[in-house]
Amino acid sequence: MSSPRTTLPPARPPTLRDVAREAGVHPATASRALNPETRSLVNAETVSRVVRIAETLGYRPNPIARSLKTQRSATVGLVIPDLTNPLFPPIVRGIEDVLGPAGYNAWVVNTDNDPAREESQVEALRSRQVEGLIVATARLEHPLLDRLHTQGVRMVLINRRTGNGAIPSVTPDDAAGIAEAVEHLVGLGHTRIAHLAGPQNTSTGVVRERAFRQALRDHRLDDDPALVAECPAWSEDEGAAALRRLLDSGATFTAVLAGNDLLALGCYDVFRERGITCPDDISVVGFNDMPYLDKLQPPLTSVHIPHYEVGAEAARMLLDGLRDPSRHARSVLLPLSLSVRASTAVPHP
Amino acid sequence: MSSPRTTLPPARPPTLRDVAREAGVHPATASRALNPETRSLVNAETVSRVVRIAETLGYRPNPIARSLKTQRSATVGLVIPDLTNPLFPPIVRGIEDVLGPAGYNAWVVNTDNDPAREESQVEALRSRQVEGLIVATARLEHPLLDRLHTQGVRMVLINRRTGNGAIPSVTPDDAAGIAEAVEHLVGLGHTRIAHLAGPQNTSTGVVRERAFRQALRDHRLDDDPALVAECPAWSEDEGAAALRRLLDSGATFTAVLAGNDLLALGCYDVFRERGITCPDDISVVGFNDMPYLDKLQPPLTSVHIPHYEVGAEAARMLLDGLRDPSRHARSVLLPLSLSVRASTAVPHP
DNA sequence: CCGGGTGCCGCAATCGATTGCGACAGCGGC
DNA sequence: GCCGCTGTCGCAATCGATTGCGGCACCCGG
Numbered sequence: 001m002s003s004p005r006t007t008l009p010p011a012r013p014p015t016l017r018d019v020a021r022e023a024g025v026h027p028a029t030a031s032r033a034l035n036p037e038t039r040s041l042v043n044a045e046t047v048s049r050v051v052r053i054a055e056t057l058g059y060r061p062n063p064i065a066r067s068l069k070t071q072r073s074a075t076v077g078l079v080i081p082d083l084t085n086p087l088f089p090p091i092v093r094g095i096e097d098v099l100g101p102a103g104y105n106a107w108v109v110n111t112d113n114d115p116a117r118e119e120s121q122v123e124a125l126r127s128r129q130v131e132g133l134i135v136a137t138a139r140l141e142h143p144l145l146d147r148l149h150t151q152g153v154r155m156v157l158i159n160r161r162t163g164n165g166a167i168p169s170v171t172p173d174d175a176a177g178i179a180e181a182v183e184h185l186v187g188l189g190h191t192r193i194a195h196l197a198g199p200q201n202t203s204t205g206v207v208r209e210r211a212f213r214q215a216l217r218d219h220r221l222d223d224d225p226a227l228v229a230e231c232p233a234w235s236e237d238e239g240a241a242a243l244r245r246l247l248d249s250g251a252t253f254t255a256v257l258a259g260n261d262l263l264a265l266g267c268y269d270v271f272r273e274r275g276i277t278c279p280d281d282i283s284v285v286g287f288n289d290m291p292y293l294d295k296l297q298p299p300l301t302s303v304h305i306p307h308y309e310v311g312a313e314a315a316r317m318l319l320d321g322l323r324d325p326s327r328h329a330r331s332v333l334l335p336l337s338l339s340v341r342a343s344t345a346v347p348h349p
Numbered sequence: 350m351s352s353p354r355t356t357l358p359p360a361r362p363p364t365l366r367d368v369a370r371e372a373g374v375h376p377a378t379a380s381r382a383l384n385p386e387t388r389s390l391v392n393a394e395t396v397s398r399v400v401r402i403a404e405t406l407g408y409r410p411n412p413i414a415r416s417l418k419t420q421r422s423a424t425v426g427l428v429i430p431d432l433t434n435p436l437f438p439p440i441v442r443g444i445e446d447v448l449g450p451a452g453y454n455a456w457v458v459n460t461d462n463d464p465a466r467e468e469s470q471v472e473a474l475r476s477r478q479v480e481g482l483i484v485a486t487a488r489l490e491h492p493l494l495d496r497l498h499t500q501g502v503r504m505v506l507i508n509r510r511t512g513n514g515a516i517p518s519v520t521p522d523d524a525a526g527i528a529e530a531v532e533h534l535v536g537l538g539h540t541r542i543a544h545l546a547g548p549q550n551t552s553t554g555v556v557r558e559r560a561f562r563q564a565l566r567d568h569r570l571d572d573d574p575a576l577v578a579e580c581p582a583w584s585e586d587e588g589a590a591a592l593r594r595l596l597d598s599g600a601t602f603t604a605v606l607a608g609n610d611l612l613a614l615g616c617y618d619v620f621r622e623r624g625i626t627c628p629d630d631i632s633v634v635g636f637n638d639m640p641y642l643d644k645l646q647p648p649l650t651s652v653h654i655p656h657y658e659v660g661a662e663a664a665r666m667l668l669d670g671l672r673d674p675s676r677h678a679r680s681v682l683l684p685l686s687l688s689v690r691a692s693t694a695v696p697h698p
Numbered sequence: 699c700c701g702g703g704t705g706c707c708g709c710a711a712t713c714g715a716t717t718g719c720g721a722c723a724g725c726g727g728c
Numbered sequence: 729g730c731c732g733c734t735g736t737c738g739c740a741a742t743c744g745a746t747t748g749c750g751g752c753a754c755c756c757g758g
Contacts, residue, residue: 015743015744015745016744016745016746017744017745025707025708026707026708026709027708027744027745027746028707028708028709028710028745028746028747029706029707029708031745031746031747032707032746032747035746038746038747041705041706041707042706042707043705043706043707046706046707060475060476061476061744061745062417062478062743062744062745063476063477063478064413064416064417064422064478064743064744064745065417065713065743065744065745065746066744066745066746067413067713067745068411068413068414068417068712068713068714068715068743068744068745068746069712069713069744069745069746069747070713070745070746071713073413082442083438083441083442084435084438084439084442084640086433086435086438086640088438089432089433089435089437089438090433092432092457093431093432093433093459096457096458096459100473105456105473105477107454107456108441108445108457109445110442110445124449126409127409127410127412128412128454129411129412129413265641265644268644291433291435292435292614292641295614295617295645296644296645296646297645297646297647298646364713364714364715365714365715365716366714366715374737374738375737375738375739376714376715376716376738377715377716377717377737377738377739377740378736378737378738380715380716380717381716381717381737384716387716387717390735390736390737391735391736391737392735392736392737395736395737410714410715411713411714411715413713413714413715414713414714414715414716414743415714415715415716416715416743417713417714417715417716417742417743417744417745418714418715418716418717418742418743419715419716419743420743
């Protein structure tokens with residue numbers, strides 16, 4: 001078999017000048033004819049001739065040259081903690097499905113929740129001339145994001161927010177989700193419900209905890225601080241550790257509302273290690289409704305977040321802002337629903 | 350609070366000319382001083398002056414302008430079926446962790462296993478001037494990939510290969526993995542083992558099936574065609590359907606070796622619907638070792654693939670090829686290991 | 699018959715960096 | 729004292745597309 005490297009002379013792809021020469025016009029005219037925005041400046045039959053030639057030549061505008069001149073890269077940056085967290089892939093797809101048809105693409109970077117890495121990754125994105133940012137790593141105190149915002153960098157926060165409410169965001173309606181979960185548990189007859197709270201430096205962590213306490217009070221239940229354990233990270237290990245602390249404290253409870261699914265998975269580990277059966281001894285509710293939760297034993301009841309929609313909506317908002325900078329930034333809350341499975345049941349006293 | 354849009358005049362970032370003017374040299378000299386490759390052409394103290402000025406100005410070379418001139422985009426395309434398949438995120442991270450330090454980035458596109466979408470996505474990548482491709486969607490017959498290869502497009506296949514062995518690839522050593530899985534089952538005492546084969550238009554599908562039969566013969570077991578069911582897609586549903594066909598056929602077997610984890614998950618559904626207990630009645634082995642398999646009930650025994658390494662190695666190979674086009678392309682097989690969990694046990698006759 | 703529009707298109711600069719080529723100074727060798 | 733070499737650096741073209749400006753026909757009204 002012949003090597004593919006020897007088949008053809010490089011045969012560089014056709015440029016605008018090639019099209020112009022072939023069509024007998026100046027490159028400027030060809031450019032205007034090919035661009036829908038400026039097409040009206042060119043005689044109709046010249047347009048069709050240029051377009052036809054461009055097609056037969058297989059002309060594709062060079063986005064790099066275009067970007068250099070127009071200062072627009074048709075690119076946005078996506079900053080997430082870790083792509084291997086199953087939460088994010090659907091969000092990424094939502095973003096790309098909106099960006100793509102608009103001619104935009106996204107660069108994805110992972111920060112691993114390391115602020116230093118975050119800073120350098122964002123720097124890399126900016127040097128790549130991204131036009132805007134979608135950020136999923138917000139913490140309540142977040143100097144980097146504040147700085148970017150005051151510098152006028154276009155961005156949309158997803159999932160979590162900063163303490164600075166001025167930055168537009170797309171987040172699930174955490175409070176409503178928690179309320180629904182508590183409602184479900186109370187409806188089953190639970191009165192002593194524990195909460196595995198997420199990191200208190202994230203908006204989701206504090207909002208969900210606050211909503212949890214509020215929901216208890218709404219149901220006239222005791223808002224007992226001893227039933228809330230804080231997890232320093234959104235991980236299985238921390239979830240397991242928190243549940244162990246709760247169990248060892250001697251507190252009594254028949255249900256656990258975990259701040260997210262990973263924390264709930266940690267509970268499963270503890271159940272196994274201590275011979276606790278779920279949901280007979282303790283019910284568990286997660287948050288996020290990651291994929292494959294229905295394959296667990298027992299299948300995990302979880303608050304469902306429209307991940308794909310979160311991404312899609314964030315991308316739409318960012319594009320809106322890019323296209324019309326005067327447009328007033330908004331923040332939206334997406335509605336949630338509870339996916340009831342077999343990890344929750346009537347308490348056995 | 351003051352609007353961030355009114356704080357500063359645009360204050361465009363410093364360009365090479367700014368650095369040059371400040372340092373009292375020609376832009377050409379500044380360029381050479383800043384580029385390690387050409388630095389030796391410039392007087393040492395001029396270099397240090399330029400470098401110092403560049404730093405104080407916070408100069409960042411504009412990659413778009415650089416790409417335009419050098420014809421290199423420092424960008425590669427990654428073509429996968431679907432990012433939400435948990436198989437891929439670790440691969441993507443492996444790729445990015447190798448690409449990043451080399452100054453490269455990856456564009457990720459999803460094809461949803463749709464050849465038309467694949468074609469348009471690849472076209473989009475090429476118009477974005479990617480220097481090479483990493484492709485995870487190979488089928489045995491794959492005209493698009495053959496065409497790209499003969500056009501001299503640099504690429505590396507991962508996970509799966511085409512029938513055309515000339516294209517470099519990084520794949521798990523499927524045959525060895527299957528052999529190890531069969532070894533494990535035979536060691537437990539199983540003699541009637543069924544196989545859920547993947548789509549026969551993919552290399553993984555056929556290689557794993559062939560390896561399965563070979564392994565049986567190696568153990569002097571009956572290579573019974575009635576114990577192999579083909580699945581037209583790598584999905585839970587198809588796995589479930591195939592197992593039902595096997596069970597309904599009246600064939601007897603005490604273990605199932607699934608072509609991948611999703612097919613194995615389908616088995617779990619069938620077990621539940623027919624009251625079969627695993628592993629007491631039937632043992633199951635998966636392939637890929639996706640995340641969270643240990644949380645299933647029972648935790649799934651699976652052939653572990655070093656996903657991250659697959660991505661990292663593919664990225665390294667691609668970079669090698671880009672840097673030295675004369676370098677002979679190679680294909681590598683990555684070693685596998687079996688993650689034994691609780692879905693496999695001694696058969697109960 | 700002339701002035702002022704309007705429509706269409708070309709000229710050339712521009713985006714920011716890279717690079718082949720040539721200029722020039724200084725130096726050593728013969 | 730002249731030649732040529734080496735080390736440094738500047739000039740200007742270049743990558744491919746976009747766009748402000750101006751020119752040229754042509755048309756219409758007066």
